[in-house]
Every structure is written in structure tokens, then in C-alpha cells.
Amino acid sequence: MNEDFPWDYLLEYIEDGKVVPILGQELVQADYQGRQVSLQRLIAERLAEREKLAVTWTPYFELNDAVGAYLEKPQTRLAGLYDRVGSLLKGLSPPFPVPPALKQLAQIRRLELFVSLTFDSLMARALDQVRYGGQPVTREIEFSLNQSTAAQTEALLPRSSAAPVVFSLFGRAGGKSDFAIHDEDQLEFIHRFVSGDVPPPEWLLSELRNSHLLLLGAHFPDWLGRFILRAATRDRLRVAQRAYFSAGEAAPSDSALPEFLRRFGRETEINIYAGTAAAFVAELLERWLERNPETSRTETSRPDADSRGGSIFISYGRENLNEVERLHACISALGGDVWFDKVELEPGDYWERKILPQIQRDVRLFLPVISERTTNRVRTSEGYVFQEWSEAFKRKRRMPGRKFIMPVVIDADYTGDLKRYQALYDVFPDLQEVQPGHAPGGKPDAALEMSLVEEIRAMRREDAR
Known part of the structure; x- marks a missing residue:
């Protein structure tokens, strides 16, 4: 043929x-829970179920079909539908x-x-x-x-x-x-x-x-x-x-x-x-x-973290990935040499060989990302992100008087009240020594942006010596 x-x-x-x-x-x-299905069809079906929609499906246009059925309901608006679709995608388990x-x-x-x-x-x-x-x-x-x-x-x-x-x-x-x-x-x-x-x-x-x-x-x-x-x-x-x-x-x-x-x-x-x-x-x-x-080989070695020269490291949990990507872009636009890992790895060979040494020796500014989702997670999870924080605070204690840790709160409704993050502060009491900056949704506010610019300039002056 x-x-x-x-x-x-x-x-x-x-x-x-x-x-x-x-x-x-x-x-x-892909095969998902014993069924060959497209991601679009899966999300569309779950949206239809959630919104109680009667949908006539068109292959490869299923999400458009579901949205069309949704708009047939009286007094419906599209504004909140994007968040619902995003949450359905993010909430797929597995x-x-x-x-x-x-x-x-x-x-x-x-x-x-x-x-x-x-x-x-x-x-x-x-x-x-x-x-x-x-x-x-x-x-x-x-x-x-x-x-x-x-x-x-x-x-x-x-x-x-x-x-x-x-x-x-x-x-x-x-x-x-x-x-x-x-x-x-x-x-x-x-x-x-x-x-x-x-x-x-x-x-x-x-x-x-x-x-x-x-x-x-x-x-x-x-x-x-x-x-x-x-x-x-x-x-x-x-x-x-x-x-x-x-x-x-x-x-x-x-x-x-x-x-x-x-x-x-x-x-x-x-x-x-x-x-x-x-x-x-x-x-x-x-x-x-x-x-x-x-x-025909199926794996290439990753460029060494050293070769990227990342001076600023963002430490986060996967629940905050979207905001962290925005934070990363903003710091890069300020001229910061910043990096983060896009997938959450469990502590293991790669983490111990690459990430851990960077935190212990090479990173010059460590940004732990704080959110209500992270606070909820600290009660139940031993994810590698919290091990990163522990290593960073150990290094901080060896550098008294030097700014090394700059916590960043990404919750948009944060007003300065740290009590909502008490579970994090109970596990990491050293956090109380540092005033966190605010980056609602991942975008630094004016005060945090100024602090970041000052640190980036200080790094450049140090490099020029």
C-alpha cells in the first residue's frame, strides 16, 4: 500500500x-489501566462525567465535543473550565x-x-x-x-x-x-x-x-x-x-x-x-x-550540572512545578544563572552524584519553594525535596553571616502570616531565621525581585575578582 x-x-x-x-x-x-485510549479522550470523558454531560464523540475531537456539550447547559461560562481540565490532567492517578x-x-x-x-x-x-x-x-x-x-x-x-x-x-x-x-x-x-x-x-x-x-x-x-x-x-x-x-x-x-x-x-x-x-x-x-x-542506543548522558554552571538552585516538590517554571523564567530574565529539575526524582544514584554535591558545595543561592501544598505534603512524604532542604541548612550553618537560603512563598493569597506553614517550620526550624520572599503564582513581587537582583549582582562582582 x-x-x-x-x-x-x-x-x-x-x-x-x-x-x-x-x-x-x-x-x-497508550495503554491506561488496561484500555488503549488517547489522553484527550480520557480527559474529555472525565470532564463529561464530572459535569454530567451527554456527549456524542468525534474521534480526535473529543475534548471539543465535551466543551460544546458543556456550553449547551444554561448559564455556563468557560472561565473556570480551563482550571478543571488542568486539574483533571494533573490528578490522573496513575x-x-x-x-x-x-x-x-x-x-x-x-x-x-x-x-x-x-x-x-x-x-x-x-x-x-x-x-x-x-x-x-x-x-x-x-x-x-x-x-x-x-x-x-x-x-x-x-x-x-x-x-x-x-x-x-x-x-x-x-x-x-x-x-x-x-x-x-x-x-x-x-x-x-x-x-x-x-x-x-x-x-x-x-x-x-x-x-x-x-x-x-x-x-x-x-x-x-x-x-x-x-x-x-x-x-x-x-x-x-x-x-x-x-x-x-x-x-x-x-x-x-x-x-x-x-x-x-x-x-x-x-x-x-x-x-x-x-x-x-x-x-x-x-x-x-x-x-x-x-x-540504536537508547540513552545519552545528561550534560553535567557543573557544565550548566547553575549558581541559583530552586528546590521544589512536583505539586508546584507550574509555578516553579514561571519562577525559573523570571529569574533567568533578571540575568540569574538558575536551574531546577523538571521531574521529581527519588533519592538515588543520580541525586547523590549530581544534585547533592551541587547543594553541598557549588550552589550559591538556594531557593526552597514554600506553598500550602508543600506544607500538606511534609506531613506524609519523605520526598527528596526535603532532603535537599536539610542539606542546604547543614551547609548554611557552616557559613554564618552569609546569605545562602532565600525561601520563596508562591501562594497568591499569602499576606505574611506564616502560621499556615507551621508544619514546615516545625520540621525545619531554621526557616524562622530567614524572612521569605513572595512570588505569587511564581512571579516575584517587587521586593523579592530587588533581593534577587542584588544577589545576582553580588555573584557577578565576586566572579569578576
Whole structure:
């Protein structure tokens, strides 16, 4: 059926670093509690159950179906729905596994930039698991309608060869109403992306417009597909000299897109794989390994923490990841050499070899993140984050008179009353010696920002001696 598919051309483009995969909902499927299901369908079903919705499901458009049914109810508003979808995603127990197809894509190491059309972090997790042994190396950035200046600044940093990049075109769950859950959201995201109201990074646009596109399981309304492809193309589609490779289960709503490209993309190479996106990825990996057997290993060592030179370390629990990502971006925008681990590791070999020595010797400013969620957790958990705090306070006692620990409270409703965090202070009485800064939702207030700037400048003066 696919005898004429130009595998050799595609593999050559990949070897040259000229292919960008665009990942759709069809690839985000895995076995979850004994059932093969997509993440979107799972979240949509749980939303429908929670809101008592009667939904007629359309494959690959299930969340839009659920939102549409929700809006049919009288006196409903969308405002709170994003938080509910985000909490459903975050509350999955067990967490949704990384789909096998994404892990297979991650094994093709010449693929270094990925565009995700879903609001999860599964592609980044696949890359970290396959290439870096689960260590958080992959850089995640997202297009956002309400992006902070700090996040925009971080996104503008050019892509480095040291780490792959996953760009989430429709946002990533975790922000405030800042990811797409229905068709109108997607329309607005694409409008902002194309119009420049929220300018995307120039380096990203350049790479997209100078690469061949590999569309994998990308199901969207025909009109939206045309907008997305035009946004990723420098010239008009009818004169653009590039190749499109597409694979995915046929769906009535998007079957007109290939015909549109064939008709109007006269200078464009259109290649359609007859089969599912997962089947395509499996065959692509098999052919890639035949041509590049030396890349068959499944793990690459992580860049040493020393090589990153992180002077400021953010210590946090996974319950605060969204706020910590924002805090990290803000400190980076201030010029801070800051780092944190994106996945929570249990104390073990990697933690003992890399994280622990950094805290004991190399980190110059230690930021323990305090929240009500962390306070609730300290009563029941022995997570590594609290071991980090213990090590930091041990080191602090050896450095009297020097500022080393700067606690940061991220609860938006914090007013200075520390009694709500009493359980933390009972376990770590040394916290009472340091006045915490406030970063509501991860964004430092004026006082904390000033303190951070002072510390960053002090580090630079010390380095200049």
C-alpha cells in the first residue's frame, strides 16, 4: 500500500536536520489501566462525567465535543473550565504513561525540534526518558496568549544543540486559561501567532519555514489545518518549495487537506502514508536504525550540572512545578544563572552524584519553594525535596553571616502570616531565621525581585575578582 512512499528522501532530510515533526492527538495514545485510549479522550470523558454531560464523540475531537456539550447547559461560562481540565490532567492517578510512538520518535536523534498540537508534556518526557535516562534535559516552550515578559524572554533564546526543544503551539496545561481546549481557542491561538500580536520566537519561525514538515496524527478542521500550514510557510503555498510528509488515521473532517495541498501546492512535494501515525513511526524508526545502526542506543548522558554552571538552585516538590517554571523564567530574565529539575526524582544514584554535591558545595543561592501544598505534603512524604532542604541548612550553618537560603512563598493569597506553614517550620526550624520572599503564582513581587537582583549582582562582582 505504501510501496511508493519516499522513505529514502525523508530519511536523508532527517539526517540533514531539515525535518520538524508536528505531533497531533493521534500519537498521544497508550495503554491506561488496561484500555488503549488517547489522553484527550480520557480527559474529555472525565470532564463529561464530572459535569454530567451527554456527549456524542468525534474521534480526535473529543475534548471539543465535551466543551460544546458543556456550553449547551444554561448559564455556563468557560472561565473556570480551563482550571478543571488542568486539574483533571494533573490528578490522573496513575499518571498517563508516555506513549510508545513518542518514545520511538525520540530514538531518532537527528530530530531535535518538535511542534506539539496537544497541551501535555509527553513528548518532552519521552525525549528525557529515551535520550537522557529520565533526567530533565529537554527544553519546553509554549505559545501563550497571556505570556509574561519573562517567559517571552526565555522563549526568545535561540535553540541550543545541547538539548532538544518541544514547542507547544496551543499552550501547555498549567497556565491560567492559557491552553486550547476547543476550536475557538485554536482559532485565537493561530490568529495571534500569525498576526504578531503575541510574536513567536524568530528562531522558531525560521526553523519551521526552512524545514520539511512531518505531520503525525494531526487531526484538526480543514480550515484550521490550512491556517497552520500557511503560518509555518514563508511563501504562498502554491510557490513554496518544500516537502510535506503526513501520516494518520483517515478522518472525514480533515480528508480535504491533502487534496488542497495537491491542487494548490504546485512546487510542494506532498507525501501521504496510508496508515496510522503509530504504524508510520514504527516503520520510520525501523528504517532509520537500518541506515544508522550506531544510533540504536537508547540513552545519552545528561550534560553535567557543573557544565550548566547553575549558581541559583530552586528546590521544589512536583505539586508546584507550574509555578516553579514561571519562577525559573523570571529569574533567568533578571540575568540569574538558575536551574531546577523538571521531574521529581527519588533519592538515588543520580541525586547523590549530581544534585547533592551541587547543594553541598557549588550552589550559591538556594531557593526552597514554600506553598500550602508543600506544607500538606511534609506531613506524609519523605520526598527528596526535603532532603535537599536539610542539606542546604547543614551547609548554611557552616557559613554564618552569609546569605545562602532565600525561601520563596508562591501562594497568591499569602499576606505574611506564616502560621499556615507551621508544619514546615516545625520540621525545619531554621526557616524562622530567614524572612521569605513572595512570588505569587511564581512571579516575584517587587521586593523579592530587588533581593534577587542584588544577589545576582553580588555573584557577578565576586566572579569578576
